[in-house]
Amino acid sequence: PRVVWASWNASAFSAEDINLAISETYGDMPISDSDAIALKAPSIAENGAVVPISVKTNLPVESISIYVEKNPSPLACKFNIQSRMAADVSARIRMGETSKIIVLAQADGQLYRTTQEVKVTIGGCGG
Amino acid sequence: MKVKASVRDGMVLVKMLMKHPMETGRRKDKNGELIPGHYITEVKATHNDDIVFHGELGPAVSKDPYLSFSFSGANSGDMFTVSWVDNKGESESSEFAIR
Amino acid sequence: AGILPGCISLGKQNEDLYQVANVGDVRLLHITDTHAQLMPVYFREPTVNLGFGDAFGRPPHLVNDALLNYFGIQPDTPYAHAYTALNFTDAAQLYGRVGGFAHLKTLVDLMRGEFGPDKTMLLDGGDTWQGSGTALWTRGRDMVDACNLLGVDIMTGHWEFTYHSEEVRANIEAFNGEFVAQNIKVKEDALFDGAEAFDEFTGHAFKPYVVKTLNGRRVAVVGQAFPYTPIANPQRFIPDWTFGINPQDLQELVDSIRETESVDAVVLLSHNGMDVDLKLAADVSGIDAILGGHTHDGVPQPIEVTNAKGKTLVTNAGSNGKFLGVLDLKFGQNGIESYQYRLLPVFSDRLRADPEMDQLITNIRAPYLDTLTEPLATASSLLYRRGNFNGTFDQVICDALRSVNDSQISLSPGFRWGTTILPGQSITMENVLDQTCITYPETYTREMSGADLKLILEDVADNLFNSDPYYQQGGDMVRVGGLDYRIDPKAGFGKRIDSMQLDNGQSIDLNKNYKVSGWATVGSQSEGEPIWDTVATYLRDQKQVNLEKVNSPALKNVGSNPGLA
Ligand SMILES: [Mn+2]
Ligand SMILES: [Mn+2]
Helix, strand or coil: CCCCCCCCCHHHHHCCCHHHHHHHHHCCCCEEECCCEEEECCCECCCCCCEEEEEEECCCCCEEEEEECCCCCCEEEEEECCCCECCEEEEEECCCCCEEEEEEEEECCEEEEEEEEEECCCCCCCC | CEEEEEEECCEEEEEEECCCCCECCCCECCCCCECCCECEEEEEEEECCEEEEEEEECCCECCCCEEEEEEECCCCCCEEEEEEEECCCCEEEEEEECC | CCCCCCCCCCCCCCCCCCCCCCCCCEEEEEECCCCCCCCCEECCCCCECCCCHHHCCCCCCCCHHHHHHHHCCCCCCHHHHHHCCCCHHHHHHHHCCECCHHHHHHHHHHHHHHHCHHHEEEEECCCCCCCCHHHHHCCCHHHHHHHHHHCCCEECCCHHHHCCHHHHHHHHHHCCCEEECCCCEECHHHHHCCCCCCCCCCCECCECEEEEEECCEEEEEEEECCCCHHHHCCHHHCCCEECCCCHHHHHHHHHHHHHHCCCCEEEEEECCCHHHHHHHHHHCCCCCEEEECCCCCECCCCEEEEECCEEEEEEEECCCCCEEEEEEEEEECCEEEEEEEEEEECEHHHCCCCHHHHHHHHHHHHHHHHHHHCEEEEECCCECCCCCCCCHHHHHHHHHHHHHHCCCEEEEEECCCCCEECCCCEEEHHHHHHHHCCCCCEEEEEEEEHHHHHHHHHHHHHHHHCCCHHHCCCCEEEEEECEEEEECCCCCCCCCEEEEEECCCCECCCCCEEEEEEECCCCCCCCCCEHHHHHHHHHHHHCEECCCCCCCCEECCCCCCCCEC
């Protein structure tokens, strides 16, 4: 079967400011902090080029987006949750420097947010 | 692309590793020239004509992207398809068996 | 996991050091961070161990009198000497050396024999296979043999992972006990290529936990290796493994153990470091006790931390074979009813050397005795390492790097292992190796800008003083030679360090380059000679070690602190 493409949000992925990236993804949908989203990310990254992130929630979400606040283009990836798909995804992303990871989960016109800081260090001088 | 899919308490857990440079478009080559952005933009998986996974990726995803997800309504032995496309229109699509 | 307080106070004058009441159903013996010290040593506890915010005035950030008062320990007793640096040199001559595996074995056998071997388990928190010349030359295998003879049942690790992955697996194979770590996973790429894993589905590289039955009681021991091993130590030795604190994974694991293993107790054998353990104990419920290491804190009594479902005991059992933790648990209707904990100082002169262990150590050292015992110089002052900002033996290393390489500035990592030399004592090659023997000992000398130097100081400072323990790495500040600076530990990242200046008072220009020597580079292998050769050359040349200047940063915004003697 020929695969149907062209639902890639170019403007969100090219936005170079976190607020613009969010508004290009979700317009001005209201955002509220929630601890119903389980975000697993390292506190200190072993390698800024490969930072494992996983997100899981029981909320009835339509999409999950992962942003790195201080990245040149903050939106890293977006998962559009399909009917038979669990809201339990993971990916590996790039981080240029210590930054906050922001995860937004979209459910019935609302955005639920959780964040965590991930430190990127030059390493060494271990205890 | 390498894919592992196995059934666990009624869900199919999929782990996939795609071979791709994921150039950000900000990196410079040896003589200081900007290497053009070259990254996977979409990843899709289908089973029995249903879309069971759709991800939009960008330049902030690591080289040789790894993704994991899970979906319901399939049994071991079923086949399912995984495809990706990048910003240059290159793509790959393969069928995999669920263990 | 409700734990009621039941611990007895310490430091009664005439009480026999090793007379421990048998009051529990199960006894957990715990050693950690022995750093391959098979022979008795001197080891000075720090006089600078600063804590701020929640950590202010809370163990382990207590030194000298503050520590004695907090735990109700009498001054001028064996305990006071073991737990603090109070008049260290005199007390060391009075009470003698500590540790040594032959003496440790006698104490372990006493604690096991008295209580009942089938009701007792010996746990090792790791940092065992690294820290001495013989451990380096046998790639940790000497310590595996010594631990087998000691009867270690379960261990986890950190510096164990500074050997190559196949050496780690071979040593674990030769180890009679079990190696556990819930927080080490095989990287996805390696799994796809068929790399060895304990559980390919979860990705665990090693067994995450093990359940032992003692006196009819099922005790689960979960392993927690040092979470930042690939950051603090070279990744190139263990390319396929990824670590982390992984608190959510730990909660899921503890919950599933409680649900499926019908255990009477869950213990975490942790190499997190005490501040991380204290936060973890508050975040994760269902753990009865965390037996901790990595930060080398000799903490006489556990800290009881409350969390969502009950209380968790947090201990830390010092380093260099100096202590044996003894945790006795008494069970009631719903889990543990009470406990007794003692952190017993291992005084070598008060414990017979176990003949079998003594012979094993003699055999291990025999091929290397000439190298180990070569006298290099005499110490004119007390040489020690531990302290947030510097140590006098580190000053010797920094002076050696600057003198032998003729550089302006030198850097030496803030490691917390490394034994103590008393004034007047001869400094042997073994003593130098005890401060420097790692598997990436190469030195370097290169130009570094003032800005780069500041970045290094700021980066390491955040590893110590970040207000959230999960962002700390448990080491001390990088030691500097030829350079002074000021530090405000409570400031934020990148804003703690200022007033950097060379020894001659010339202030550091961020854009100017300086000739800098150092060792132990983590990112890649440096090209210089091993550090112990540099230090040995310097010491042979000096003959007598007189420290003219000890580079120690000025402290800003610290005031009086129970972690500052
Ligand atoms: Mn250690
Ligand atoms: Mn350690």
